[in-house]
Amino acid sequence: MSLQQPKVGFVSLGCPKALVDSERILTQLKVEGYDLVQTYDDADVVVVNTCGFIDSAVAESLDTIGEALAENGKVIVTGCLGKRADLIRQAHPGVLSISGPQDYQSVMEAVHTALPPKHDPFLDLLPDYGLKLTPHHFAYLKISEGCNHRCTFCIIPSMRGDLVSRPVDEVLREAEKLVRGGVKELLVVSQDTSAYGVDVKYAPKLWRTGMYETRMKALCEGLSELGVWTRLHYVYPYPHVDDVIPLMADGKLLPYLDIPFQHASPRILKLMKRPGAVDKTLERIHNWRNICPELTLRSTFIVGFPGETEQEFEDLLDFLDEAQLDRVGAFAYSPVTGAKANDLPNPVPEGVKQERLARFMQRQADISATKLEAKVGSVQTCIVDAIDGELAIARSKADAPEIDGLVQIQDGREAGLRPGEFVQVRIMGSDEHDLYGEVEYNA
Ligand code: SF4
Numbered sequence: 193m194s195l196q197q198p199k200v201g202f203v204s205l206g207c208p209k210a211l212v213d214s215e216r217i218l219t220q221l222k223v224e225g226y227d228l229v230q231t232y233d234d235a236d237v238v239v240v241n242t243c244g245f246i247d248s249a250v251a252e253s254l255d256t257i258g259e260a261l262a263e264n265g266k267v268i269v270t271g272c273l274g275k276r277a278d279l280i281r282q283a284h285p286g287v288l289s290i291s292g293p294q295d296y297q298s299v300m301e302a303v304h305t306a307l308p309p310k311h312d313p314f315l316d317l318l319p320d321y322g323l324k325l326t327p328h329h330f331a332y333l334k335i336s337e338g339c340n341h342r343c344t345f346c347i348i349p350s351m352r353g354d355l356v357s358r359p360v361d362e363v364l365r366e367a368e369k370l371v372r373g374g375v376k377e378l379l380v381v382s383q384d385t386s387a388y389g390v391d392v393k394y395a396p397k398l399w400r401t402g403m404y405e406t407r408m409k410a411l412c413e414g415l416s417e418l419g420v421w422t423r424l425h426y427v428y429p430y431p432h433v434d435d436v437i438p439l440m441a442d443g444k445l446l447p448y449l450d451i452p453f454q455h456a457s458p459r460i461l462k463l464m465k466r467p468g469a470v471d472k473t474l475e476r477i478h479n480w481r482n483i484c485p486e487l488t489l490r491s492t493f494i495v496g497f498p499g500e501t502e503q504e505f506e507d508l509l510d511f512l513d514e515a516q517l518d519r520v521g522a523f524a525y526s527p528v529t530g531a532k533a534n535d536l537p538n539p540v541p542e543g544v545k546q547e548r549l550a551r552f553m554q555r556q557a558d559i560s561a562t563k564l565e566a567k568v569g570s571v572q573t574c575i576v577d578a579i580d581g582e583l584a585i586a587r588s589k590a591d592a593p594e595i596d597g598l599v600q601i602q603d604g605r606e607a608g609l610r611p612g613e614f615v616q617v618r619i620m621g622s623d624e625h626d627l628y629g630e631v632e633y634n635a
Contacts, residue, residue: 197227198307201235201264203256204325206243208381208425210271211325212334213294214241217270218325220300226307232263237288237306239299242273244351246528250279257284268302270295275351293352294337327577329612330377330593331370335363335411339383340390343454344465344533345494345525348383357389360406361397364414376612377421377575379592380411386428409435416444421575423592425450428466429473434480441484446589449480452492456511457504460497463536474514488590490519495552496545497525498536505548509555518563519596520556524549557624564597564622571632574599576613584609586617588627597625607631 200221204214217239218228229235238260242253253273257280260267267287269280274292281290288306291298324331336357339349367378382388389395389406396403400417404410408424409432415422416439423446427433433449440447453473455461480487495505512520524545527534540548574586577593584604591597601609601617609615609631621628 197225199227199229199234199236200303200307201229201232201238201260203238203240203260205241205253205256206245206249206271208332208379209334209337209383210241210243210293212332212381213271213296215325216294216296217241217299220296221303224300226303232260235264235266237266237268237303238264239268239270239303242269242271244271244273244276245348246526249273250276250529254280254283257287261286266306268299268306270299272348272351326593327611328374329575329577330379331375332379332381333363333367333370334358334381335385335388336382336391340387341384342465342532344463344536345497345528345531347528347530350530352383355384355387355391357392357406359392359395359397360389360404360411360414361399363411364399364404367415367418371418371420374612375420376614377423377593378415378418379423379425380415381425383426384428385424385426386430386433408432409439412436412439412445421446421589423448423450425592427451429453429476434476437480437483437487440487447484447486448488448490448589448592450490450592450595454492454494455497455500455504456508457500460500460504463499464494464497464533474511477515486589488518489515490521490592490596491517492521492523493552494523494525495548496540498533498540499538500525500540500548505552509552512552512555512559516559516563517556518590519560521595522549522552522556561622561624564624564627567619567627568622570619572599572617572619572627572629574601574615574617576601576604576609576611576615578611579605579609582606584615586615588617597627599627599629601629601631603630 204211240257240260243249257267257269261284268289269287270291272293274290277290289302336355338353338355340355386408388408392406394405394407396405399414404414427449439445454464454466572588574588576584576586578585582605584601586599586601588599599617616632617629618632619627619629
């Protein structure tokens with residue numbers, strides 16, 4: 193048998209949910225004996241997993257498809273933008289196939305058509321958790337797909353459909369495999385983690401020797417059995433979020449919530465049609481911190497939403513002052529094709545949006561810098577991501593990969609640290625994003 197395997201190139205764009213789709217497709221390709229290659233030249237066919245979240249992501253996806261067509265010629269398109277097949281065909285009539293997000297079967301059928309697989313049993317050896325695009329020591333764990341909300345600035349539900357939760361036993365088994373494979377940090381992702389299980393009426397499932405509901409709290413309890421870091425992303429401020437805070441205080445779950453508030457003005461939140469209670473947010477944050485003082489809160493905001501008045505923007509700045517969030521991302525509102533918010537009256541002029549964004553970021557930068565400075569002198573448990581020259585680049589419990597800050601360990605190489613290792617770090621300095629420290633001792 194020839195060892196020359198059919199070769200597939202893969203380009204993965206978009207958010208962690210799309211990344212998980214890419215990992216599933218790559219795993220299946222590898223299972224079926226395809227070689228995965230790094231360049232257009234080496235590939236017999238190229239798969240592009242697209243993003244369609246905002247207009248700039250659409251443009252990037254279309255450009256990438258165009259580049260793959262120009263460089264290789266045989267291109268299969270999948271992912272969020274696949275829901276807008278007309279747009280893709282109009283720009284790039286030569287693509288071989290188009291499918292939507294998590295439609296793994298259509299992608300594999302298109303690959304089979306373009307490039308029939310050759311079976312080689314000696315090459316079919318794979319780790320049982322599949323292939324990952326993240327470093328060895330952390331992994332995204334996708335617990336559901338789609339969303340039941342209809343936020344007016346968002347087109348995800350029209351691309352990914354309503355919420356479909358994965359059964360909790362399936363998620364826990366996947367997490368188990370990842371941990372067996374060396375993963376030390378699980379990042380729970382979805383469109384709305386706090387709504388997990390609502391579509392299946394929180395159906396209980398058997399995992400190991402116990403029954404677990406398909407529900408955020410039960411999932412967290414199961415994951416805490418695995419003895420690794422578990423971090424929750426995309427949580428909305430529903431009342432039942434209060435239930436997981438004690439797990440954080442007990443060290444079963446990382447004391448970290450990624451909770452996209454988007455705004456603080458009740459009127460703007462109503463115009464945005466945001467889920468979750470808006471009236472008592474500050475009180476709830478206060479209670480969470482009482483139960484778990486170590487809690488890190490990350491959030492995202494949109495400034496310059498249509499109709500936002502100067503007073504409403506000032507209210508948002510006041511909220512920042514009071515909430516004292518640890519990590520914040522912000523965007524100036526930009527219309528997304530197909531989003532309902534585009535029809536709202538009184539759009540904020542571009543110049544005003546940018547000026548508000550700058551004021552917002554400056555206010556939060558001061559808060560973040562002060563909060564990080566308060567950590568100087570403390571000892572933080574960190575996970576090492578990489579070694580860079582003399583430094584070890586690590587993250588504390590308060591830092592999610594890609595979106596938050598880093599802990600730069602000055603004597604990381606000298607201490608013999610390796611990626612994936614836990615270490616206690618004495619914090620010696622800070623700026624508005626990162627911390628700087630030295631090894632206290634290896635954890
Ligand atoms: S909660 Fe809102 S912003 Fe998030 S995916 Fe659902 S509709 Fe979009």
